[in-house]
Amino acid sequence: MxxxxxxxxxxxxxxxxxxxxxxQTQLAKAIRDPRDLLARLGLDERWLPGASQGHALxxxxxxxxxxxxxxxxxxxxxxxxxxxxxxxxxxxxxxxVSDPLEEAEHTPRRGLIHKYHGRVLLIGSPxxxxxxxxxxxxxFPYAENSPSRTQWEETLGYLRRDPxxxxxxxxxxxxxxxNDKRLAWLVGRLxxxxxxxxxxxxxxxxxxxxDRIDNALLAWLKDTRLQTVMVLHINHPNEIDDAVIEACKRxxxxxxxxxxxxxxxxxxxxxxxxxxxxxxxxxxxxVLPYYLHVLDPVAGAAHFDVPDAEAVALIDALRTRxxxxxxxxxxxxxxxxxxxxxx
Ligand code: SF4
Numbered sequence: 001m002x003x004x005x006x007x008x009x010x011x012x013x014x015x016x017x018x019x020x021x022x023x024q025t026q027l028a029k030a031i032r033d034p035r036d037l038l039a040r041l042g043l044d045e046r047w048l049p050g051a052s053q054g055h056a057l058x059x060x061x062x063x064x065x066x067x068x069x070x071x072x073x074x075x076x077x078x079x080x081x082x083x084x085x086x087x088x089x090x091x092x093x094x095x096x097v098s099d100p101l102e103e104a105e106h107t108p109r110r111g112l113i114h115k116y117h118g119r120v121l122l123i124g125s126p127x128x129x130x131x132x133x134x135x136x137x138x139x140f141p142y143a144e145n146s147p148s149r150t151q152w153e154e155t156l157g158y159l160r161r162d163p164x165x166x167x168x169x170x171x172x173x174x175x176x177x178x179n180d181k182r183l184a185w186l187v188g189r190l191x192x193x194x195x196x197x198x199x200x201x202x203x204x205x206x207x208x209x210x211d212r213i214d215n216a217l218l219a220w221l222k223d224t225r226l227q228t229v230m231v232l233h234i235n236h237p238n239e240i241d242d243a244v245i246e247a248c249k250r251x252x253x254x255x256x257x258x259x260x261x262x263x264x265x266x267x268x269x270x271x272x273x274x275x276x277x278x279x280x281x282x283x284x285x286x287v288l289p290y291y292l293h294v295l296d297p298v299a300g301a302a303h304f305d306v307p308d309a310e311a312v313a314l315i316d317a318l319r320t321r322x323x324x325x326x327x328x329x330x331x332x333x334x335x336x337x338x339x340x341x342x343x
Contacts, residue, residue, distance in 0.1 A: 026209050052085075057089055086303070096299045096302045101136060102336070121169040122175075124201075180217055183217070196226060229259060230251060262328065272314060
């Protein structure tokens, strides 16, 4: 199970302003017990032993706003499948490992991953609003990669000294699980680095708690001189409801470019009709479908894997149904490669 030291959880404890309280309360009240999850969805206890086994490896976390989009009484709901632990997570499968992208090899500073030319990834928060069962960072040592303010200064120094770095990527955990005071400070400091052009934020929070896109967040987004790209992680069209569409509009009005990356997941989105509808709904919400990733081979997620030949057949079929700009790029991340690899 991922454990967090108390100081690392400070960023998610409700504090700050009235406006922030709402999303932070939702975050704090997310379901964290597999028994509660099953009860809330009207599912019987035959699912509990498997859910408890998976929960022991990577804890359950599901906020209410996401729960409300899951069909009651349907154990095969594609959103539920992303968050309900199952016995298969305990299987040991050849090739599925704890650090599939070998991130530990590319961590020159605490909380900083530098793999690709021109870009660095900063671990903006040690926590997420939702725990996705397929997450490639489900075993990530967040406790070792959560910088103090002094360590952030060292990281900023690293960026300042390397003029080839043009883009800072906030990832996590989910960087938007951190509070706005902290994010405004960090983004302000990044904006002072003359050779940085872009800020990229990878997040699932606008999807799982759309109220996260509040005025406090929009204020620092509007304030930065950096061009800002937000990469949402949406895997199924049912994840996009009216509240998500509204959150996307608010981000667009703040000048943020919205992209989406999905993971191809067995039993969630491994059908042409589902992927086509996902692209359509994303674009209607103002989000460009950018990447469709094949699963990173992380231990505990092998049951989500879709073989390459099937993935390629799916994207070929999609190509015949969608306009080119709605077709995501099918890619895989290979450790040691200079960029993502197309399939
Ligand atoms: S929100 Fe992203 S980082 Fe967090 S568990 Fe889900 S996939 Fe992993």
